[in-house]
Amino acid sequence: MARSRTVSAAVGKVLAARGLRLTAHRAAVVCAIEAADRPLTADEVVRESGVPTSTVYRQLAELVDIGVVARVAGAGGSDRHELAEPYSQHHHHHLVCTECGIVTDFDPSRQLERLIDREVAALLEHSGFEVSHHVFDVRGRCRDCAAG
DSSP states (O other): OHHHHHHHHHHHHHHHHTTOOOOHHHHHHHHHHHHOSSOBOHHHHHHHHOOOHHHHHHHHHHHHHTTSEEEEOOGGGOOEEEEOGGGSSSOOEEEEETTTOOEEEEOOOHHHHHHHHHHHHHHHTTTOOOOOOOOOEEEEOOHHHHHO
16 A cells, blocks of 8 residues: 555656646546556456546546556557556566457566667667667467467
């Protein structure tokens, strides 16, 4: 519960800076996303939060726009949502099933992260491009889809 209060306080500050409030619906959407062990579809957020469908879609769009929630591209246009990295517990990447669309988080090894950082730095060395973060999604078929 302490983590949830910390996230809610941080989200409240971001909203306040934009002249918005942390309403009960916004808080319920953020809590549902935070409690999940993987990125959720909008319909899953509706089920987990108890917030009406149209309100969830509106809240997700606003929370993505202000950088509190990150949209994760699932297979077949089934976008999912998770807390943006500054509000989440840790840096992670995704396994995306191209058949059923499920998105599962995975924690990269330090060696993989160093390799990615080194390769991105080399790639961008002369471009002048500034990197804010990276996303690494592995696409394929989940265990259930591969078995069935």
